[in-house]
Amino acid sequence: MPRLKSAADLETRRKEILARRDPKKPCVTICSGTGCHAYGSEKVAQTFMAEIGKNGLKEKVDIRRTGCHGYCERGTIVVIFPQEICYLRVKPEDVPEIIETTLVKGEVVERLLYEGEDAQKIIHEGDIPFYKHQSRIVFGPNRFIDPKNIEDYIARGGYAALAKVLSGMTPEAVLAEVKKANLRGRGGGGFPAGMKWETTRNAPGEPKYVIVNADEGDPGAYMDRSLLEGNPHSVLEGLTIGAYAIGASQGFVYVRQEYPLAVENLYAALEQARDYGLLGENILGSGFNFEVTVHRGAGAFVSGESSALMTAIEGRVGEPRPKYIRTAISGIWGKPSNLNNVETWATVPLIIDKGADWFNGIGTKGSKGTKIFSLVGKVNNTGLVEVPMGMTLREIIYDIGGGIPQGKKFKAVQTGGPSGGVIPEKLIDTPVDFDELNKVGSMMGSGGMIVMDEDNCMVDVARYFLNFLSEESCGQCVPCREGIYQMLKILNRICAGEGRSGDIELLEELAEVVRDASLCALGATAPNPVLSTIKYFRNEYQAHVKEKRCPAGVCKELISYYIDPEKCQACLLCLRNCPVEAISGGKNLIHVIDQGKCTKCGACFEVCPSRFGAVVKLSGVPVPEPVAAGTEVKRKTRGEK
Amino acid sequence: MSKLSLTIDNQKVTTEEGTSILEAARSAGIDIPTLCYHEKLAPRGACRLCLVEITKGKKKRLVTSCVYLAEEGLKVETESEPVVKIRKMLLELMLAGSPGVKAIQDYARRYGITRSRFDVEPDFCILCGLCVRYCHEVKGKNAIGFVGRGSQRKVMFFPDIAAEECPKCGECFPLCPTGVIPSNYALAKLPHFSYDNIRL
Structure with a gap:
């Protein structure tokens, strides 16, 4: 493969690639992101390969494994071009029918289509409500691109922004454009990327470094992972543009080892970029040199903090530094180092390509562009969504997410990962915007969004996140190490029904000190789950502490299961399903739970037929005395109401 | 090295550039509490x-x-x-983690703390890291280090290095505010053990 020697070379190559590709030729794209992979997308892809050979279609159809499409809940996703027919939940056994019906006859397999309300079938991916309300400018290309094939990226105009920069823009002009675009860091802090670039550029000291933060570690969040897996060249192109603007010739990608596909695709992308002359020495004949090294992280959440990440790249334990000097000025080996997250870098080529004005046309006054969220939890459509800044949480959860499953009531949404906060129903019209989310006591974070319904206990939610943070704190400084540990202990005892009067106030007092006194941002934001749940759900805390009651029926020590003797029909279902044989009774005999034996697993509650509704969950009230053993069921005779 | 002056607790303090606030305060006889x-x-912070409030x-x-360096007019x-x-x-x-440490008790008394509202779970080490940092920065031996993270963080001797280096050094022992390092070392040292006649 001859290296590309100029911007014109790249354009020629792009035209060659397009000329080789017939836009009318059917192309089966199979989502091979992590979600679909777990559903067995690789098997689906292999079955397509095998079956197409059998049907003599091998030369007539292209098969392409693409990056994550985002609608992970409905994987494996298969989209057939040029018609853009979208099949959901495809299994290997569906493949022969797809080939026979769609590829041979040109018809649609109805049963694999998206079924909207009133049973209406939707053929095109873009018409599905989950996608229709999104603006997928950064994440969208994933679905067209085989991440292991640089030609797919180039064919779509990839690296054109880099060519534009290297062939006709000064570093100052690039910097000015990014500053003008008001691009704010997508990793959590929302610091203006252009300003950070400028700081590193102007800081004394050589060499300078540029770094991709791909240490995403929030529970339930995988935006950066899917972007790096699905479209690694967009991140590399952004990084190279940044390096040019800043004056760096060495870049790093700090990616967690737990993201094997991201690591694999990244290495493949680096190698291809080098082969094409888009990385290395004299990129596109411009005289600009830039090399990228991959640093695989050992899986510590705190390593996502900028100074900890840079310490880890130096080969030492990834712990935050206590210095009052920004890493943009003194980072890796004390040299100016500019760190941005995956999504931020991937946005850069778009800004260069389409201009800062275009970017400023999207979003709110203080937050421009789009943001990718990982929409998970108690919501119908889970997956990765990209929306313009300023869209309200309600629109994301209801229009895109399709609302709460099983007709349950929405309670709160947790944004910003473990150190974000919960936002209650009354604030659901809050727009996603760096400043607005901060105002309500949460944050943008890197884009985690966990939806919770009436069955979620807010004390338990706070406890879950504090448990995560207590394990992930590096343990250097006292407020973070000891403070989180003590907050967790208090939350544990509140959930166990052993909360003491004054515990809520002590939590608040401690949380404020941890926030104000911790060494790094992990400790400074760790109290958010506690403070925000107390702020919006104080009554739930009080119910736990004073009444020993868990209103959501979650905290095991505070609930009991009880069989209403008036409703029990002695069907034996709960009795047979109880894993600890805590239920006595028999045919025609009312079933009774032995409270001493019961482990509160909830199996009886789950299996009791809803038409009986005999098993009930009690909290905060004593369990009624059981009926005498051997009491017979009073059966309703036919016709009796 | 140029001089600069700042105000600490309404007292004018002159110090050299590159001096931390803590050191500047000490030189003026102002005692800021610290354990690390x-x-x-x-x-290490x-x-x-030693947190203080600054006004700019x-x-x-x-x-x-x-960590924070003194600035002119601060x-x-x-x-x-x-x-x-x-x-x-x-x-x-x-106090909840290390109730018996005199250095902590003294500071607690200074700030009027008589008891902790948190459940006491005694552990002698306060994880100040003086021993670890001394061994690394001054001696360059790394015979002792941190293991684990978060609330599981511990200070441990690394036996292969410690067996070699500690018997002839022991300089970190007097730095330990709790005395746990010398005592752990004494416990770990087998009194009648010799490498001389080991055949593996």
């Missing part, structure tokens, strides 16, 4: 007791005085209300 500072070691223009801010309050509030809470946290 040592003049031979790079500041771990115990957070109209903005007030809490900074770690062992106004520093070492015992302001938010600072004292934080110190009290930190001491309560430390």
Whole structure:
């Protein structure tokens, strides 16, 4: 493969690639992101390969494994071009029918289509409500691109922004454009990327470094992972543009080892970029040199903090530094180092390509562009969504997410990962915007969004996140190490029904000190789950502490299961399903739970037929005395109401 | 090295550029509490007791005085209300983890803390890291180090290095504010053990 020697070379190559590709030729794209992979997308892809050979279609159809499409809940996703027919939940056994019906006859397999309300079938991916309300400018290309094939990226105009920069823009002009675009860091802090670039550029000291933060570690969040897996060249192109603007010739990608596909695709992308002359020495004949090294992280959440990440790249334990000097000025080996997250870098080529004005046309006054969220939890459509800044949480959860499953009531949404906060129903019209989310006591974070319904206990939610943070704190400084540990202990005892009067106030007092006194941002934001749940759900805390009651029926020590003797029909279902044989009774005999034996697993509650509704969950009230053993069921005779 | 002057607790202090607030305060006889500072070691900002409040223009801010360098005209309050509030809470946290440590008890007394509101789970080590940093920065031996993270963090001797280096050094022992390092070392050392006649 001859290296590309100029911007014109790249354009020629792009035209060659397009000329080789017939836009009318059917192309089966199979989502091979992590979600679909777990559903067995690789098997689906292999079955397509095998079956197409059998049907003599091998030369007539292209098969392409693409990056994550985002609608992970409905994987494996298969989209057939040029018609853009979208099949959901495809299994290997569906493949022969797809080939026979769609590829041979040109018809649609109805049963694999998206079924909207009133049973209406939707053929095109873009018409599905989950996608229709999104603006997928950064994440969208994933679905067209085989991440292991640089030609797919180039064919779509990839690296054109880099060519534009290297062939006709000064570093100052690039910097000015990014500053003008008001691009704010997508990793959590929302610091203006252009300003950070400028700081590193102007800081004394050589060499300078540029770094991709791909240490995403929030529970339930995988935006950066899917972007790096699905479209690694967009991140590399952004990084190279940044390096040019800043004056760096060495870049790093700090990616967690737990993201094997991201690591694999990244290495493949680096190698291809080098082969094409888009990385290395004299990129596109411009005289600009830039090399990228991959640093695989050992899986510590705190390593996502900028100074900890840079310490880890130096080969030492990834712990935050206590210095009052920004890493943009003194980072890796004390040299100016500019760190941005995956999504931020991937946005850069778009800004260069389409201009800062275009970017400023999207979003709110203080937050421009789009943001990718990982929409998970108690919501119908889970997956990765990209929306313009300023869209309200309600629109994301209801229009895109399709609302709460099983007709349950929405309670709160947790944004910003473990150190974000919960936002209650009354604030659901809050727009996603760096400043607005901060105002309500949460944050943008890197884009985690966990939806919770009436069955979620807010004390338990706070406890879950504090448990995560207590394990992930590096343990250097006292407020973070000891403070989180003590907050967790208090939350544990509140959930166990052993909360003491004054515990809520002590939590608040401690949380404020941890926030104000911790060494790094992990400790400074760790109290958010506690403070925000107390702020919006104080009554739930009080119910736990004073009444020993868990209103959501979650905290095991505070609930009991009880069989209403008036409703029990002695069907034996709960009795047979109880894993600890805590239920006595028999045919025609009312079933009774032995409270001493019961482990509160909830199996009886789950299996009791809803038409009986005999098993009930009690909290905060004593369990009624059981009926005498051997009491017979009073059966309703036919016709009796 | 050029001189600069700042105000610490309404007292004018002149110091050299590159001096931390903590060191500048000490030179003026102002005692800022700390458990992890040592003049031979790079500041670590771990115990957070030395937090002070600085005023720049109209903005007030809490900074770690062992790390933050003195600036010309800086106004520093070492015992302001938010600072004292934080110190009290930190001491309560430390008392829960290491109730028997004299250095902590002394500071607790100074700030009027008689007991901790948190459940006491005694552990002698306060994880100040003086021993670890001394061994690394001054001796360059790394015979002792941190293991684990978060609430599981511990200080441990690394036996292969410690067996070789510690018997002839022991310089970190007097630095330990709790005495746990010398005692752990004594416990780990088998009195009648010799490498001489081991055949593997």
